[in-house]
Amino acid sequence: VSTAGAWERDWLAAGSGEMSETALLAKTTGRKFLAEQLLSQSQSRRVVILGAPGSGKTTLMSYFAVMLAQQNPEVLGLDADTDWLPILIRMRDFAINLDKSLIDYARVFAENTMAVKPLPVGFFEHWLYDGRALILLDGLDEVAEDAKRNDVVRRIDNFLGQFDRNRAIITSRPAGYRRDFFRTEEFPHYQIEPFDDQKISAFIDNWYNSRFQDQAEAERRKQSLRKALDDNDRIKLLARNPLLLTIIALIHRYQAVLPKERFELYNCAVKTLLTSWDANKEISNHGIFKYLDLYDLRRLMELLAYWIHTQVNVEDNDSGTLIDRDDLIDQLSQQIKTLKQVQLYQAKEEAEAFVTLIRDRTGLLNEQGQNCYGFVHKTFQEYLCAEEIDYQADNEGDFGIVLSQIRAHLHDSHWREVLLLLIAQQKPKKAARAIRAVLTNKSNYEQWLHRDLLFAGSCLAEDPKNLLGADRGLVQEILQQLFELEVSSKERVCKNVREQVFQILCSLYETDFEAQVLELFEDQSDRIDDWRLLKYRAEFGEKYQVITILLGWLKDENYDVRWKAANALGKLGNSSKTVINALLARFQDENCAVRRSAANALGELGKASEPVVSALLARLQDKNPWVRGWTAYALGQLGNSSETVVSAVLARLQKDNSYVCAYAGYALIKLGKSSETVVNALIAGLQDPDSVVRGNAAIALGNLGNSSETVVNALLKRLQDDKFYVRVRAAVALGKLGNSSETVVSSLLAQLQDPDSEVPWRAAKALGKLGKTSNHVIPTVIEWIEQHQDSDYVGRGIDVLWDVVVGEE
Template structure:
């Protein structure tokens, strides 16, 4: 069987890539992210970028794409059926609705030019999410071309692999690292400078805030998503360097800034309403949305809610009727907006949840709060209710949560409720010790976590969890890994001493996770307490900043495999490589233009270059002692000719975008024994010249490189060393009746080339590949129906058959000799 050679050590976070490039590599993405992490901002950026004429180079995959932005909060507001493509524009209230040619959206999607951005699965009521999944599946199946799909959600809203069967890759927006936070703060203050006369004051605020975030753990934890970081910057400036403590106080200060101080800053008259009557009415709107599982409402509904409340809020009634009060909020509060005419929502879900919690506490709806503990849409509401409540009210909420968890019907629901109660402890400034102990006892039953998913959920509890996690000596290797995942996601430097206890752990996955977590903490301190104590054997040392690379140099560490990512500059790489000899190097989304820094690297045996869009010059590779190379070409301008000079190269993977050309003449003929072609790579002249690779034993062909003629098959037949082959099943349609590849012992056939193409190929195998010992049938088999294996019984040397389809779809297995092992998944 043909096996990959670049398998990486599985880790809890195996893929760090810039969010704006996620769709460049995977056409279908389900993106999870916490509130305020930038999901909707990313959707808007993708849409605007795709609509530009001058698409940036790193976003070339968006060129000539038509964006369809589908906010589910809007589409599901009335509980109506989700729209078909012809109704997309009308459903979101676009002014372009009805002005496009008939059927244009169908033509766009059929041609594979669509960018479908579905925002906010979590904003669909839980009861309607299965209907939403069916809608998505139908769309993706109908327009299964080169369209790009992005679906966003808060993490707990849908189960793991919710859309995996439909080809969606799951990614998570990472919290901002300390370096990310520093960059955000610097850029926020830079953006605030134009139009002000106080550059010196802004410089001072910037320095003060950076110091505060670095030295105050609670503030640093709050600043790890763009929403909160921007809010902290604004409040810090608005309050002349003073920041309130804790999430509740920050939200209250932000509301005050938006409701009253905002007008004063804009030299407007003092607002007609005090903050309290404004909050009274706004929280009623927020609470209605929460109780109805919505994030938008009709303007008429909002005015009805206000109208009912006005008799109890005479200060607001003095402004006029409900319509006048609503207009006041819309124009003056900074909290409400009208995304499309006739619809209202809050500027961010976070403010809706905070105001809704305020209403729930005032109405003493503690049973209602606890009753929704298993509903992901209520998590932040319950947490804020704990923060806003008085001690006795908090105690009531916690007792109700524990009672609900104790009688939960399933272990998963019970764990969810217990973890929510534990996470709420950080919001409880005062609480009876007996209640706190009861929550901690329940949480302890979930330790150690049994999966990375459970580990990340534990981390949401905060630093409290560190005192409950067991020491490494008491754990199996797998349990130790999950404990380290949990601790490494705790957003506090308090995690460092705990993580340091695992630095000498022998299990490779534990040490790999410790390397991955470096960017989440202070760079130098983490290096001194953890990185310097790690055994680097077999680890990918993932470096995401120049500072981390400098720390490696300072500590004199020489990892076997260095993995350089987006945040590392070419200058830093050049400085490091000038003083250090490398054995294995990975460049993943690195900002490099050429590979000149590799000159003189006489020990370099393995190089992986993945998604480096600025890299076009490979000339520095010539003469390097590489034995293994994986190269993702950024475009057709990348010249592959230097590869021919790699006299020791044995294993090569080439990936590229559509139109990137390769030729056997570009490859080292004497040494290469394994070649894999992926993505859009296409041969310059069919497979002509491939037989000149005399040592090539294993060959994997992508769709564009599959044999397309009798001449191509003849070229494969002349390869003297070929034993392992992987190609599309549909390519056997061009196999001449007399062609025989007698030496191929292992064959992988990929489905997806048309209905029954794989089954037709199976019938050809005994004559064309008489020496097969190992046969794998895989890929997209949705159009294949049942797979009949009976023809394979004619292969005398067959020992193993693998089929990626359930056994209920396999036929003819009884016809195979008893010496053949059948694997099906």
């Protein structure tokens, strides 16, 4: 999990439902730590955990409960000598029983559902009054009705207030959560992080270790699944979600290998999910539906996906598009009426049963809070939408339906994945026709942007089968045009196009088109920059040969070659002893650019061994500020938060120039050291006789994000500093912290009269930021303008008003 950081402030300002779930979670810059450390890391007794669908919220709550039930509280950072009682309540189930209090519901659940013996009177009260309960309230967003959810929140608040000696955790998806449910001052907010590569690898180990007694077979399966993920970035991105990784692992277990084609993988995933719905044959035996069967469910999903996808143009929303329950019922009713040739009222009854099913089971389409439904992941919506278009074309015997969709939606980012999946599943000659239609589309500004060519190249990256046999000339034409862009001068081809070309050509590794690409490189290697060619060789399976070349170049007489070699080694990800030692040796290089690149490379490689950390600590004393700054940055990346490292980085933050200070502040945040010790040291720095130290301390406090009253008051005092640049940095920091109290606003308004022009400008910008998150700033600013309307500096207040009301162009 991670602390919310800047994301939390954006979310608090956004309100409920006004920002997409992904947009919120992507803004997180907070401190990260293992979820089982939550209770020891948080200073508050009560916390809220937010997480995307399938991120593991319910699993985490169950894990906490099991650890206490097994009498392992020390695993969670709780007192091992205390006997703890976990009280786990699913909020959706409690909402059905609002005639009962939380305690009464817990008792009924324990005695009826868990079948325990009748509990003695006052059982739960005994533990709660003693402060020995861990209260786990899971899935607040699953209380669908707004009024009911508000009532549940009120009950939770009262309950936790009554038994305030106990630890409590509340979970929700952002989509079903509102900013005013629980005050962040009392309930710190955390989010569940997606799996990184290390977590994915650990999951794969545990998955196959638990399923195969034959360790040799388990190891073979592990390596097979890891390679399948490494070979497909898009599938690996899905694997960052625990639910989707579980589905991928299921498919791999039963089929031994994952389909290389994305659309085949998604097809297998859909089948797996639909089969899991019918595990007890309730659908097949008409235990739930009167008319629908499993085949009909697939068709309904395809129809719904197409309908939802065509309703709005939503970009960058990995969870798909949410739809209102009533709209869902209406659409399902019409589709079932047509599909099964029944009366509308019969279709509506069937649609109601369908919605009940998807609410109570995990599947492709699920309830996502606030009476809204959506696909569990937008990928499934896109895949099933493509399936529906293909169905229509096949059913009508008209491939023009596919071509018309391409013409209508080409280069619309909302439709990109749909079109790629649609073209990839076509028979060879049809796929060739579709790709030819893309290549010859003549989109606007094609001579400069090359979007048609790049999309055609992306179609090849999907590896449509037997395309070479259907139209070899088309493939050669696309590859040759991409290659010509690759070798064109940088002045004639923009950076974005060049990077797209690089990604597309690299994605053709291990496809049917790999041989053609390698032939182009071999025949015309003299036209490609040596460094660029090395990057291609590394991507096409020659990484170890490339590393050998770069290690040689680290000793080149030309410093430009040496620093580029160090930089390239950092990006290749090989942290072998040979590579590490070669980079450490470059710390003695006479050129500062080489030393800087060596430090950065060591940070990127992430190997925090004692020799590496010691060498980096020594580089913090380098005579060149560029090297010192990037060294601090590297230490932050390595994540070694020992007292020695933190003290050394903190010293750079307090005593160095602004360039080094910025990187040292970043490092401390990455190391999770926005702690009381660091904050107190920075507050002390605000009193330092050296004005540079005071200014650096102000900037660092703004970056750390601690908006406590102590920090804010210390910064307010620096607004009166005798050095203008300290006043500037204090104003900037206050704007970043987001505290829009009357005292802060009034103090910043006073700075609009500062004689040094830089101070009013920065104060105005800070007020502009605060005004976007607080309603009372505008009236205060207007009052200030009215009071100073005859002054020469009134325009500074108007600048604030402009920033808040109109915004910057």
